[in-house]
Amino acid sequence: MNRTKFLLPEDRIPTTWYNVVPDLPNGVPPLLHPGTKEPVNEADLEPLFPPGLIAQELTTEREVDIPGEVLDIYRQWRPSPLIRARRLEQALRTPARIYFKYEGVSPAGSHKPNTAVPQAYFNKMAGITRLTTETGAGQWGSSLALACSYFGLECEVYMVKVSYQQKPYRRGLMETFGASVTASPSERTEAGRAVLAADPEATGSLGLAISEAVEAALASEGKAKYALGSVLNHVLMHQTIIGQEALLQMELADDYPDVVIGAAGGGSNLGGLALPFLREQLGGGRAVRTVAVEPSSCPTLTKGTYDYDFGDTAGLTPLAKMHTLGHDFVPPSIHAGGLRYHGMSPIISALREADLLEARAVPQLDCFEAGVTFARNEGIVPAPESTHAVRVAIDEALAAREAGAERVILFTLSGHGHFDMQAYIDYFAGKLHN
Amino acid sequence: MNRTKFLLPEDRIPTTWYNVVPDLPNGVPPLLHPGTKEPVNEADLEPLFPPGLIAQELTTEREVDIPGEVLDIYRQWRPSPLIRARRLEQALRTPARIYFKYEGVSPAGSHKPNTAVPQAYFNKMAGITRLTTETGAGQWGSSLALACSYFGLECEVYMVKVSYQQKPYRRGLMETFGASVTASPSERTEAGRAVLAADPEATGSLGLAISEAVEAALASEGKAKYALGSVLNHVLMHQTIIGQEALLQMELADDYPDVVIGAAGGGSNLGGLALPFLREQLGGGRAVRTVAVEPSSCPTLTKGTYDYDFGDTAGLTPLAKMHTLGHDFVPPSIHAGGLRYHGMSPIISALREADLLEARAVPQLDCFEAGVTFARNEGIVPAPESTHAVRVAIDEALAAREAGAERVILFTLSGHGHFDMQAYIDYFAGKLHN
16 A cells, blocks of 8 residues: 555654754844834733743743643644645656645644644633734634634634635634634724724735734733734744654655745744754754745745844834835735735744745746646645645656656645635636736 | 544555445335336436446445545545544533544545545446536535546536525635536526526525436436435445444544434435444444434424435436435525435435434524534534534433433534535524524
8 A cells, every 4th residue: 555644643742842943053033122122031022922922932942842731732633644645746747755744634724723722821821811813814813713712712803804804704713713803904903093094995914903913912901912823933833843743754654855845924834844854954964955935926035135124014013033025015915815924934034044945936826726736636725825835846846857856845735725715716717817 | 641533544444335235124125217116227227327336326235345546535534533522521511422523624524525436436437527416515516526536527516506606615616626517507407497497586406406417417428427425325335434434443442332423414424424333233233322413494304204206306316215305395595505405315214214213303503503612612613514413412412411321422523614604604693593
């Protein structure tokens, strides 16, 4: 039998997250306080995050234990499968071996619960009763809603208005998990009111929704905290559960990747898979190429500047050293909502600067074409975000065919597209453009 | 560690389907030819189905080998997980142990690919190039579309018009897998034109969509065959892969069900789980209660008559001895589209007559309430059809609490509700009624 799935039993789930910061050649530049422009300390972050997460954001430990309560929930869907895309390989007539780590098996359908669950847990431990957040495409919002339902926390989601209107199913999912969902810009915050005053028809942006969620947490007098679904160090660390598992599963497959690929919006999906493989490389193990894929319409890594910038529109968040298109960048309306962020994780940005990571920007139509090819061979309809990784995985496989060379390709299929079928419908109808 | 998931490695996937017919005390009454009213023979079925499936429909063998090509595809998502619903148990404060077999992990999100894949395979083997079918909620249509894409067959789906209009995402999914989707009633068939002539605004029914799909196959001069997603003996047999796996997984859990529960529209989901457990019982093993759950708005087993009836509106299909509400029954518009069928599998009907199966009808609002409770504890949003099984599983668990008795409950969670979120949105908005 040619094995296609490499499953770990639930008692082999990794029990630690990996923190890449101490292993990076030049470290990661610290966050700066938005007022003083000095490196943030624990007290600076306290209005936004609970102590457990602040400690993780600032830690220099390489391995951090995953709490038992978090592992108990992870085990509802983890370890996620590593799948060999044999049918896709055949269709491409490539000598390459293509593996994907499928994160769409989570209850919210993406990798986001990997960090939503520990974030909800550490807030619960700190006595917090409500979390505020933003969401674009809705993957993060629905994941935090799910995590809050597990721990009995209220969840207040600011959803970019254009998505709120176009994605009622995502909103329905969040409400099913018990969250309250508000279209952003809203009348509930100063940041929202200011935008609406200037333009009552404003459809919002992720940067603005972050401003609203942060403002709502700051105004709660300590009852609510804010949760972010990507970018920050502790978020990438939580996502390393993906790569920790994948290392064990590649061993089961008796194989090892030459190239590791992930779509990059804020960077946590890519980092989650790639960082544990980079640890092996930095520790003297086998080298892998790591490829970050971004949409050509929001080319943060390939065309942004590497500089300190705010994470949100209103300038309420700490400043992060990152590749950025500017915090007032409003990306064109494309469907890969999860990749429409002006900035990038400081860790991913530092890897790029250290030449430990390649970045590639791909146009939308090429991504959907790859997504349909993938769906028709592997049966899974990728989320529009995930089609970016599929595109580059296919390109790598075709290059291997050209070269007549074996190549082992590993990518994250970060989520399914069940809530994004309108994008596929529009693609088939010829309504999408690059 | 308290285990929550019972996974089988892919090399332990069962390699046979189970055919219950020879084990039934009084057998199953044969299908009758719609013209002659005589029991059908192989030649009668040939215009509709390929030889491989006709042989399975009529076989008296107890075990039928699963072809290697089908197993290769099954292994993309099978064995599906058996999950202990520990968080739900805690929320209900019940001494019962609740297990569910989760079929939503398939690429189409339900149990339907278990039969769609072998149906496409046997048609491919017979040189057929196109399959026609009907779909209501879209679970079956998207599963056949998927299976056809695996084998390079064309797929022509007649989708009940009300669903076609209300469920664009399901349609998008079928089109992503390469199928063509036509709203039924359509102008493409006599059956459809007759209905439209009488009522141009007709929104269709499953029985009519079946008539259109059958007519399209019959008119194809042997190039196309028809595929049915439930009801028939061979369909239930394909679905027994669910129960074959569940038996092995209950062994891993060191447990055994007292009661086995499934939602029943045409009966294949329930039969798929329950029949292998019934085999054990009929062979002298431990007895289980088997409970079929249907919507009170379409109470086939609880209020239908047990009689020969057509499977479709126009009377093109063979007659089946079954519980039926009449082939011209138009069920009220409820959201559990997959349960809105006037008839029932002859096997399930025979089991009911032999008192080997209980039937229970449940109102829609009670089902959604159960679905939301399940989602907030187990993280998975059930398909509206599946909430019927969840409702009765919860009721059984609450009864166990009342009785202060241990009870082991097993049900199929036949699919997720990702394409049905509008139903949940309507439920929260108070727009649904019993």
